[in-house]
Amino acid sequence: MKTILITTGIVTLAVAGLTRTAAAQDAAGDGVTQLESIVVTTPLRRETSLERSTSSVTIVTEEEIRRSAASDLTALLRGYPGVTITSNGGMGADSTVSLRGTTPVQTLVLVNGVRASSATAGTVNLSAIPLASIERIEIAKGGHSAQYGADAIGGIINIVTRQGGACADGSMRCGTATIGILHPWGGYASGNVQGQSEDGVDYSAGAQLFGTEGYDFTLPSTYGHEPDKDGFRRGSFTASLSKDFDWGRLYADGHYARGRNQYDRQPANAVDTDNFSGRLGARIDHSDSWSSTVEIMSALDYSANFGPGVTGDTFDTVRYGLLASTRKTIETDEAKHTLVGGVEAYRDTVGGSSVSNVGYATTERDLAAVFGQYSFEYEGLTVDSGLRYDHDEQFGGATTYNIGASYEWAEGLVTRASYATGFRAPTFNDLYYPDPYLSGNPDLRPERSRSYEVGLNWRFTDETSLDMAVYHTRVKDQINWAPVDPANTFGAWHPDNVENVQITGFEATLMHRFDAEWSGNLGIDIREPLNKSPGTHGKYVSYSERFKGTVGLAYKPTADLEFSAAVLYGGSRYADAANTRKLPHYVTADFTALYALDGQSQFKLSVANILDEQYQTKEGYRAPGRTVDFSFTRSF
Numbered sequence: 001m002k003t004i005l006i007t008t009g010i011v012t013l014a015v016a017g018l019t020r021t022a023a024a025q026d027a028a029g030d031g032v033t034q035l036e037s038i039v040v041t042t043p044l045r046r047e048t049s050l051e052r053s054t055s056s057v058t059i060v061t062e063e064e065i066r067r068s069a070a071s072d073l074t075a076l077l078r079g080y081p082g083v084t085i086t087s088n089g090g091m092g093a094d095s096t097v098s099l100r101g102t103t104p105v106q107t108l109v110l111v112n113g114v115r116a117s118s119a120t121a122g123t124v125n126l127s128a129i130p131l132a133s134i135e136r137i138e139i140a141k142g143g144h145s146a147q148y149g150a151d152a153i154g155g156i157i158n159i160v161t162r163q164g165g166a167c168a169d170g171s172m173r174c175g176t177a178t179i180g181i182l183h184p185w186g187g188y189a190s191g192n193v194q195g196q197s198e199d200g201v202d203y204s205a206g207a208q209l210f211g212t213e214g215y216d217f218t219l220p221s222t223y224g225h226e227p228d229k230d231g232f233r234r235g236s237f238t239a240s241l242s243k244d245f246d247w248g249r250l251y252a253d254g255h256y257a258r259g260r261n262q263y264d265r266q267p268a269n270a271v272d273t274d275n276f277s278g279r280l281g282a283r284i285d286h287s288d289s290w291s292s293t294v295e296i297m298s299a300l301d302y303s304a305n306f307g308p309g310v311t312g313d314t315f316d317t318v319r320y321g322l323l324a325s326t327r328k329t330i331e332t333d334e335a336k337h338t339l340v341g342g343v344e345a346y347r348d349t350v351g352g353s354s355v356s357n358v359g360y361a362t363t364e365r366d367l368a369a370v371f372g373q374y375s376f377e378y379e380g381l382t383v384d385s386g387l388r389y390d391h392d393e394q395f396g397g398a399t400t401y402n403i404g405a406s407y408e409w410a411e412g413l414v415t416r417a418s419y420a421t422g423f424r425a426p427t428f429n430d431l432y433y434p435d436p437y438l439s440g441n442p443d444l445r446p447e448r449s450r451s452y453e454v455g456l457n458w459r460f461t462d463e464t465s466l467d468m469a470v471y472h473t474r475v476k477d478q479i480n481w482a483p484v485d486p487a488n489t490f491g492a493w494h495p496d497n498v499e500n501v502q503i504t505g506f507e508a509t510l511m512h513r514f515d516a517e518w519s520g521n522l523g524i525d526i527r528e529p530l531n532k533s534p535g536t537h538g539k540y541v542s543y544s545e546r547f548k549g550t551v552g553l554a555y556k557p558t559a560d561l562e563f564s565a566a567v568l569y570g571g572s573r574y575a576d577a578a579n580t581r582k583l584p585h586y587v588t589a590d591f592t593a594l595y596a597l598d599g600q601s602q603f604k605l606s607v608a609n610i611l612d613e614q615y616q617t618k619e620g621y622r623a624p625g626r627t628v629d630f631s632f633t634r635s636f
Contacts, residue, residue, distance in 0.1 A: 041113075042138040042158040044373060044384060045147045046327060047341065052382045054404030055144075055418050056455055056469045056507070058082070060137035067554070067564050069590035069606035071182060073134075073159075073630050074128045079568055080443035081507040081525040082141050084545045086617045089217025090184075090624040092127045092232025092261030098142050100471060101503040101529035101544045102154030103478070106424055106447070108144070110158040111277040111299075112253050117151070118301040119317040119348040125301060128257035128275040130208045132178065132190040133238040134160045141507075142421030143451040145400040146386035149344070149369050153422040153449045153475065160237045161255055164194040164204030172196050180604075180631030184229075186212025188631075205239045216624070217264060222620035224265035241418040248285045254278030268312030274302040285368060292326040297346075304352075314352035317428075321346025340373035350428050360432040361442060367392050367425075380408035390423075394431065395446055398423045412459035416469075422449040430479055430495050437492045438481075445497050446593070449475045468508035475501040482577070501541060503529045517557055523550035529562045531577065543618070547571030560596040565589065575619040584622075586615035600635040 038050040040057055057078055061083055070076035074095045078085040086104070087095035096104035105122035108115070116124045141155040148156060167174035173195030175389040181187045192206030212234040217226045240253035256276045263269055298320040305312030325342030358612035380432035385403045392398070405419030426444040433440040455469030478499035484492045505527030513519040529544040540546065549569040556562040567589045575581040592606040605628075612626040 007592070015342055026245055030212070040138055040140075042156055043140040043144065043147070044340075044375070044386075045325075046112075048375075049346075050415060051457065052377070052406055052408070054382060054384045054416050055124050056082070056141040056404045056416075056453060056467070056471075058139040058141070058509075060139070062135055065131050066604075067562070067592055067594065068131075069566070069592045069608040069610065069629070070131065071606075071627060073129050073131060075608060075624070076131060077137075077157075078551050079522045079523075079566060080139065081509055081548070081550075082505075083139065084543075087623065088233075088263070088618050088621045089230060090214055090622075091186075092214070092234070092259060093217055093263065093621070094229070095126050096123050097126060097157060098159070098544075099139070099154035100473060100505055101273070101527045101541065102475070104471065105427065106151060106153040106449075108148055108150075108152040108156045110156060111255055112279060113295075114158055114277040114279050114297045114299055114502075115319060115346075116159075116275070116277050116299055118315070118427075119319060120315050120350055120428045121508055122429075125257075125259075125273055125275050127232070127259060127261070127587045128236065128273065129255070130190070130234070130236050130257075132192070132208045133161050133206055133255060136162050141454050142418060143402060143422040143449060143470075143473070145398075145402075145422035145449075146269065146371065146388045146402040146420060147373070149367070149388060149390045149400075150392075150398075150423060150425045150446075153424055153447070153451070153473070160427060161240065161253060162204045162206060163195060163202070163240050163253065164191060164196070165202040165244070166196045167194065174227050176633055176635050178631055178633040180629060181626040182212055183626075184212055184215050186210070186214075186232075200243055202242045203240065205237075207237045208235070210236075210342070212236045213626070214262070217621055219620050219622065222264065222268075226264040226266065226269060228264075228477075229261075230264065232259065232260040232261040233456060245608065246290065249283045250281075251279045251283075252278070259339075266307060267310040268305040268307040272304045272306070274300065274473060276300045287443060289331075290327070291331040293324070295323045297321050297323065302352075316350065316371040318349045318351075319346055332380060336377040338373070338375040338377075340371075340375075342371055344369045345372070348428075360428060360434070362432065363428075365392065365394050365428075382406045384418075392425050392446075395425060398425075398448075398621045399447060412465075414457045416454065419452040420450075422448060422451070424479075426479060426495075429558075439492065439494055439497050444479060444495060445477050445480050447475055447497075449473060462512040464511070466508065466510050468506070470506050471504070473501075473503045475499075480577070484506075498533055500532045501529065501542075502532045503527060503544075517555060518552045521550075523548075523552075525549070536577070539577060540574050542574050542577050542579075545571060545573060562594045564592045570615070570617075573617070581619065583619060586613050587611075588613050588615075602633045602635075604629070604631045604633070 009345045039047050040050050043055050072091050074085050077083050080099050084098045098104045098107045109124040138158045144152040175193035177191045188210040190208035194204040196202050214229050214231040217230045236257035238255045240249035257272045277299040279295050279297040283293045285291045301317045304314040323344045328339045330337040345368045347366050369390040373386040376383040379480050382403045387401045390398045400421045402420035406416040408414045409543045424447040431442050433441050453469050453471035453475035457467045459465040475498035478501050479495050480499045481495045484494050508524045510522045525548040529541040531539045552566045554564040570586050573583045588609045590608045595603045608627040615623050
């Protein structure tokens with residue numbers, strides 16, 4: 001905690017000189033631009049202003065994705081403060097994402113607002129979502145169970161796919177086609193069309209094929225190691241439709257992907273996956289200040305393991321549900337009051353050979369919830385609050401709440417503070433997996449959390465901005481899978497509510513445009529994730545990042561040519577709860593060059609991990625080395 005507070009002061013002082021420089025440029029009248037307000041939907045489950053948000057929110061734009069050297073979603077997300085990626089290898093490998101030092105199952109991942117996680121594992125197949133299908137990503141950090149229910153202890157990552165509508169140049173229809181090659185050898189092709197019909201229907205449809213021969217993901221000492229290349233193939237399709245009426249709006253969107261990836265563990269050493277998420281919704285505008293929304297949604301996660309002449313385990317999970325809410329805005333004098341009420345219900349079902357053969361005690365569960373929100377805005381003050389009750393037929397009820405406030409002290413200077421409670425329900429595997437070596441525990445209790453943060457967003461000038469936050473999270477009854485006999489890690493494992501975790505952290509992002517050609521950013525992420533359970537003596541939580549620093553620089557010498565570079569320093573991680581094994585720190589550097597041949601054609605060359613750093617985010621599994629990506633995109 002002392003280190004975090006000292007670093008907070010250093011960062012604040014370090015930007016002072018940069019601030020004075022930017023202010024001098026602003027005073028001289030150099031290129032002042034009026035910035036548009038950014039609207040986000042994830043934190044409060046409705047449209048709100050990013051500048052007045054009472055919690056920390058990061059937006060990953062389509063332009064950032066275009067400039068990035070990342071070839072997949074995991075490589076893209078790892079560079080943002082607060083985000084931790086743990087991967088069992090390269091593209092297509094089992095990878096997880098978590099926020100602010102929490103576990104992957106304590107981070108809620110959505111696709112267009114729909115829960116995308118598996119009901120058995122509790123995590124999301126990140127390799128099923130290609131970058132080509134993404135319009136933006138909203139990362140809302142901190143507890144948000146009062147809005148979304150279970151699993152949002154560390155925060156929410158909402159991946160918004162392309163939603164269609166009129167094109168950026170004002171035309172009624174447009175499209176893109178991209179073809180690229182990768183080293184380690186592979187390639188991809190994607191296409192997307194979007195537009196608006198004569199009768200006002202917004203549409204978008206896109207598809208991608210991707211494949212790579214990969215590399216040997218595991219070290220020779222890793223259990224199940226096979227000295228071969230672990231390849232990956234994926235096909236995906238994304239679509240959306242919407243139309244505005246006098247009474248409101250109808251909308252629908254969906255994303256489907258089918259993939260195959262290889263891994264090291266005989267006899268079954270490959271897996272086929274199918275993933276889908278979709279929704280159909282209607283917004284009814286009762287008046288200018290009152291609207292209601294109804295959505296039906298569904299998600300599936302199928303996996304089938306196999307090998308040469310071998311059929312392995314299959315896991316099939318399906319989720320379908322309903323959301324209904326109403327929102328009323330009341331304005332009194334200079335104040336604005338927003339009231340939201342709603343209900344949500346969904347059912348999780350599990351199937352497949354692994355479920356039927358070993359006999360889960362139950363293969364489905366229902367959840368129902370009721371929630372309410374109240375927001376207040378007056379001059380520079382914004383207050384957000386929420387209350388939600390969830391009832392799960394397996395473990396009973398949980399009540400969560402949050403309250404937050406932000407205040408604009410001067411133009412461009414906003415401080416914020418928030419407090420939230422949260423919970424996570426055990427997964428089906430946590431509760432019922434009856435394998436002799438991985439036996440579930442039907443007596444598990446939900447994990448519960450309390451978290452708070454204090455933050456600042458300061459736009460010194462139109463060229464320079466700083467966002468920073470200090471946060472603290474406590475998780476009680478955290479579920480931990482551990483060996484029944486600690487002396488024998490290869491024996492039977494069992495989950496239990498044995499961990500009490502305390503996480504204190506600091507995040508900061510500084511962005512500055514030096515002139516019309518040069519811009520840069522700095523990011524810092526420091527945290528202290530401690531296990532406070534009896535007998536642990538304050539050990540660090542395994543696989544939780546404790547430090548990450550990023551530096552980015554962009555240069556655009558002409559309208560047709562631009563370059564960008566990014567350097568990431570990842571601190572060491574402990575690979576076990578006893579803190580006896582440590583993964584070393586690492587440094588990676590990425591480079592991207594974009595060249596517009598004409599108004600419709602663009603070449604892209606990117607090199608990720610250009611120095612070919614050898615490192616691990618999961619013990620025994622090699623992270624990707626140098627990866628070269630060359631592509632051509634044609635707009636029409």
